[in-house]
Each structure stands twice: as C-alpha cells, then as structure tokens.
Amino acid sequence: MALLTLFLMALGSATRVMNAGLSCPDWPLCYGELIPKEQMNLQVFLEWFHRLIASSLGLLMMVLVGATWRWKSQLPKWVPIVTTLCLGLIIFQGVLGGLTVTQLLRFDIVTAHLATGLLFFSSMLVLGSSLMPYQGTGVVARLPWLSTLAGVLIYFQSILGGLVASRWAAHQCLAGAQLCRIMYNHFVGVVPPTLAVLALVFLAWRTPALHPRLRGLGKLALGLLSLQILVGISTLRLHLQVVGLTVAHQAIGASLLGTLVIFSVIAIRDRHQAEYVQPLQTVPLAMTGSLEPS
Incomplete structure (x- = not known):
C-alpha cells in the first residue's frame, strides 16, 4: 500500500503537469460515467x-482495517x-480530492491534498517497518x-514544493517575475533538510557496528538527496518543460521522505531493544539463582 501510494502521488504529479486536473469536470464520476x-x-x-488507483487504495485500507x-x-x-x-x-484525502475538482484546483486545497497524501504514505511506512522482523545492535546513539x-x-x-507547483510559481516567476518570493x-x-540528511549520513557512517539495514538506508538517503538536487536544478534550467523530470522530482522527494521515515522507526526500535536487553543482562545472580551444579 505504501508503494501504491508512492505511485499514486507520482501519477497525481503527472496529472497536474499535463493540465489534466479538470479533465473530468465532475466527481466522483467522470462525465457522469464510471468509464x-x-x-x-x-x-x-x-x-x-488517478481516481481509480485512489479508490483501490481506499478499498485496500478497509481490508487492512x-x-x-x-x-x-x-x-x-x-x-x-x-x-x-x-x-x-x-x-479525508478522498474528500480533498473531490474538492480539488469542485473548487477548480484551488491552490490551498491542492497543497493540502499533497500534504495529506504524504502523511498517509508515511503512516503506511511506519506501520510496515514497525511490524517487520528486526534485531538491533543497540548503537544508534542520537540517530x-x-x-x-x-x-x-x-x-x-x-x-x-507543492505550494510552488499548485500556484505555478516557478512558471510565473520565470515568465514575468511574479510569485518569485514563493x-x-x-x-x-x-538548505536545512539537506544539512540534516548529510549530518545523518555522516553520523551513521561514523557509528561503529551499526546495523547493515540502517547503514544501507543512510546510503539510500544520500543517493536520493543527490539525485533530487540534480533533478531539481535540471528541471529549473529546462524551464519545467520536461514532464518526466517534474514528475521524477516529486517522486524522488517522496521516496527520500519514506527512506527517512523507515530509518527513524528502525532506529527507535533499535534503541528500545537495547534499553530492554541491558537491564536483563545486569540482573544479579542472587535474583536468578545459582549457576553452579547441585
């Protein structure tokens, strides 16, 4: 479901870039028909x-509940x-999706639609990474x-970024110096998230005996961050004319967020396991009984 949500957000980005957000003038049907x-x-x-995938995701969520x-x-x-x-x-996300159509792509509703989608995506990742098997090493420190x-x-x-996209701020700024502040x-x-990710990767690299899963997630975060910056610069230099780059920019950003969410959940589990195991390892022998044979 998390992967399906990631695909759905990329599809929504493609719908916006292709000016297809109001291609179906009614909601929830499209021209009064299912197809x-x-x-x-x-x-x-x-x-x-986009609506079909969103509806399928809602059905899957009901099955999961x-x-x-x-x-x-x-x-x-x-x-x-x-x-x-x-x-x-x-x-709530479905209601926002309907309002984006009935309110003619009002920028605040479109931005809220993206924010809720990212929150649901993160929630699915928290749920999944909390239930997957994991045995920590207890060396996560402040990670x-x-x-x-x-x-x-x-x-x-x-x-x-969703606000910039929903208001077409980049297009307007490049064309006539409007909405440049946004x-x-x-x-x-x-700058702040870039520095935070770089600090995380550096600290993970310097942490000895860190679990390979966390180390791998740190490397993935660094790769996604580098790719995101490269795609962002390329998108701007090409004046947002390449649809694939714009969609990729959205998808890579969401993937970076998801990587950090999984890293956080696993690191928290690692710390909690260490806090639970350490007291057990320091229980006095008087409380556990003699280990010598009778």
Whole structure:
C-alpha cells in the first residue's frame, strides 16, 4: 500500500503537469460515467486512472482495517487503532480530492491534498517497518532524533514544493517575475533538510557496528538527496518543460521522505531493544539463582 501510494502521488504529479486536473469536470464520476469511453483521451485517462488507483487504495485500507481487528489478539494493541486512524486519513484525502475538482484546483486545497497524501504514505511506512522482523545492535546513539528531524524538514519542504507547483510559481516567476518570493523560499528551504540528511549520513557512517539495514538506508538517503538536487536544478534550467523530470522530482522527494521515515522507526526500535536487553543482562545472580551444579 505504501508503494501504491508512492505511485499514486507520482501519477497525481503527472496529472497536474499535463493540465489534466479538470479533465473530468465532475466527481466522483467522470462525465457522469464510471468509464468515459467517448471522451477518453490522454488527459482524461490520467485523471480517471488517478481516481481509480485512489479508490483501490481506499478499498485496500478497509481490508487492512478489517484484518487487523479480526486478528487483533495476535497483533500489538496499537495496530488496529492506528489502521483505523489511517482509514480516516484516507477518507479525508478522498474528500480533498473531490474538492480539488469542485473548487477548480484551488491552490490551498491542492497543497493540502499533497500534504495529506504524504502523511498517509508515511503512516503506511511506519506501520510496515514497525511490524517487520528486526534485531538491533543497540548503537544508534542520537540517530533516531536526527533522522526524525530530517524527515520532518523534508516533509515541510515537500509541502512548500507543492505550494510552488499548485500556484505555478516557478512558471510565473520565470515568465514575468511574479510569485518569485514563493519560489525563492522553496530554494532557501532546501538548505536545512539537506544539512540534516548529510549530518545523518555522516553520523551513521561514523557509528561503529551499526546495523547493515540502517547503514544501507543512510546510503539510500544520500543517493536520493543527490539525485533530487540534480533533478531539481535540471528541471529549473529546462524551464519545467520536461514532464518526466517534474514528475521524477516529486517522486524522488517522496521516496527520500519514506527512506527517512523507515530509518527513524528502525532506529527507535533499535534503541528500545537495547534499553530492554541491558537491564536483563545486569540482573544479579542472587535474583536468578545459582549457576553452579547441585
């Protein structure tokens, strides 16, 4: 579901770049039909397919909620509650999706739509990485705090990027020096999350005996950050004329956020395991009984 959400956000970016956001003038149907065969073209298909994937994701979420409550006795107590909250989040996302059409792509609703999508994407990753098997090494030190900070900064930078996109600020600034402040704020906003990610990668590299999974996630974050900056510069130099680059910029940013979310969850689990195991290892022998044979 997290991967499907990532694909859905990239598809939404393609729909916006191709000016297909209002290709279906009504909602939730498209031209009053489930499948608008007569009006179907590339733009209509993008909008219709985006709605199809979003609806499928909602159905999967309902199945997941039902499954977690059905087998709640075999799961941590928080799992059914969290999945139910995620179902509420995706319902709210669907309402925002409808408002983007009925309110004619109002920029604040479009930005909120992206912010909620990123939040749902992160929630699915938190849920998945919290339940996957993992045995920590107990050497994460301050990595959980740093990765969480980097993830929060990337999240808000992504929202700011969504605001730039929804207001077409980059196009207007390049064409007539309008809305340049929004675009420049986005440029300046790149600095804090970049420094946070670089600090995280450096600290992870300097941490001895760090779990290979965390070390690999750190390398992935560095690669995605480098690629994101490169794609961003290329997109601007080409005046946002290459659709693939613009969509890739959105997808890579979301992937970087997801990588940091997974890193944070695993690092927190690593620390908690270390805090639990250490007291057990220091229990006095008087409390555990003699180890000598009778």
